[in-house]
Amino acid sequence: MxxxxxxxxxxxxxxxxxxxxxxxxxxxxxxxxxxxxxxxxxxxxxxxxxxxxxxxxxxxxxxxxxxxxxxxxxxxxxxxxxxxxxxxxxxxxxxxxxxxxxxxxxxxxxxxxxxxxxxxxxxxxxxxxxxxxxxxxxxxxxxxxxxxxxxxxxxxxxxxxxxxxxxxxxxxxxxxxxxxxxxxxxxxxxxxxxxxxxxxxxxxxxxxxxxPPSTTAERVDQGVYHVSNNDKLELLFDVLNNPEIDRALVFTRTKHGADKVVRKLLAKGLDAKAIHGNKSQPQRLKALDAFKNGTCKVLVATDIAARGIDIDGISHVVNFEVPNVPEQYVHRIGRTARAGRTGLAVSFVAEDERYYLRDIEKTIGMEVDVLKAPDGTKVDLLPTPDPNERLYKPKGPARGNGGGRSGGGGRGGQRRPQAKAKPQGGAGKPGGKQGGRSRGGKKRKLEGARG
CATH class of the missing domain: 3.40.50.300 (P-loop containing nucleotide triphosphate hydrolases)
Structure with missing residues (x-):
């Protein structure tokens, strides 16, 4: 080794x-x-x-x-x-x-x-x-x-x-x-x-x-709840009340959705914090610190805002909304399987999200288990869909993964005007190199210098 x-x-x-x-x-x-x-x-x-x-x-x-x-x-x-x-x-x-x-x-x-x-x-x-x-x-x-x-x-x-x-x-x-x-x-x-x-x-x-995606998927115990959009918040509260949860990272696809989830959880007496592009830097750092040190066990985030967050000890990932990009799903659930550890990821799948779930299952090469309702919940889960049912990609605007440039740098996260690209860096590659490279004449002393 x-x-x-x-x-x-x-x-x-x-x-x-x-x-x-x-x-x-x-x-x-x-x-x-x-x-x-x-x-x-x-x-x-x-x-x-x-x-x-x-x-x-x-x-x-x-x-x-x-x-x-x-x-x-x-x-x-x-x-x-x-x-x-x-x-x-x-x-x-x-x-x-x-x-x-x-x-x-x-x-x-x-x-x-x-x-x-x-x-x-x-x-x-x-x-x-x-x-x-x-x-x-x-x-x-x-x-x-x-x-x-x-x-x-x-x-x-x-x-x-x-x-x-x-x-x-x-x-x-x-x-x-x-x-x-x-x-x-x-x-x-x-x-x-x-x-x-x-x-x-x-x-x-x-x-x-x-x-590769299959490696991450194999390390994480995965399950889905088939539930209507109207019942997702109630089900989320019941799932998060599980005493086995040390830290749970909950994913929504919009900034507004993240705030709504946090408000509902707080109203029910469950501490939670949101992180997304509309939060100020001090607010984001405060939420992350609380999540890291365990004073807050639930962090609700958009995909973009959560990208790059490297926190150990996340026991559960909850996909409150299913991502429309399969690789994004793999990236989400991998946050609870760091350094070879196993983790648990659950997804709330509404009827209009079944297409995305099937796409995810094709990518990871396995069917995700359908879970039974948590003990004590009043939510009526939807029937398990027929695996042979023909599904169609939802119509309308493409579903985003985090609501635009949330969390990005520059101009308060606003999108820059999409100007036409101009040729840059001379012919060929923009800013590209021509011929070999020695970085201003500097070459590493590879022979004999490193033992």
């Missing part, structure tokens, strides 16, 4: 890893770190909770230690892009944790907070800048930061950034980053748009994939 000590990381990083109590890398760390130490571009397919943040943070910090450089005003050597404030904050915390024994300034910028404080923080420059795309472009436009010194570009949760409408923002950002760089792109899913994006942004990347 591979150990961190086998990967050839700088001793200062090894010291921080040991202080965190880690000895054995996760699968994505074991696969990605050696490749990134060779300066390769990388396309990583991995969900939150697989250890992917350390998979890119450690080799990036190793590069900075091998090639120390004086910090330049209003610049950054490493740029990490993330879809939400929460994920950006967690990535920055990881970089700070592993760089505690080196001189490394980590800054975070995202929307929803005063931009002037972020401008001041960037005046002296940053070694690592973690940002949401909208706020970063605001700061670039105000000349508070330049991207001309970026040597490593990391796009985390790229599929979510596309879902949130950041595609044009990403192209604008990449066009301003030097072509001579290392680029890493991580995504929980691999739709065609991500493949296209990887072709544009990455130079001959290696691909690393861990935790």
């Amino acid at each position: 591979t150990k961190f000590s086998d990967l050839g990381l700088n001793p200062l990083l090894m010291k921080a890893i040991a202080e965190e109590g880690y000895e054995t890398p996760t699968p994505i760390q074991a696969q990605a770190i050696p490749l990134l130490l060779e300066d390769k571009d990388l396309l990583g397919i991995a969900q939150t909770g697989t250890g992917k943040t350390a998979a890119f943070a450690l080799p990036t910090l190793d590069f900075m230690l091998e090639f120390p450089q004086k910090r330049r005003a209003r610049s950054a050597r490493v740029l990490v892009l993330a879809p939400t404030r929460e994920l950006a904050g967690q990535i920055a915390d990881s970089f700070r944790t592993y760089s505690r024994h080196m001189d490394c300034n980590v800054q975070t910028v995202f929307g929803g907070v005063n931009i002037n404080a972020q401008r001041r923080a960037l005046q002296g420059g940053a070694d690592v800048l973690v940002a949401t795309p909208g706020r970063l472009l605001d700061l670039v436009g105000q000349k508070a930061v330049s991207l001309q010194e970026v040597e490593v570009l990391i796009l985390d949760e790229a599929d979510q950034m596309l879902d949130m409408g950041f595609i044009h923002d990403l192209k604008k950002i990449v066009a301003q980053v030097p072509k001579d760089r290392q680029t890493l792109l991580f995504s929980a899913t691999m739709p065609k748009l991500i493949s296209d994006l990887a072709q544009q942004f990455l130079d001959n990347p290696v691909r690393v994939s861990v935790t």
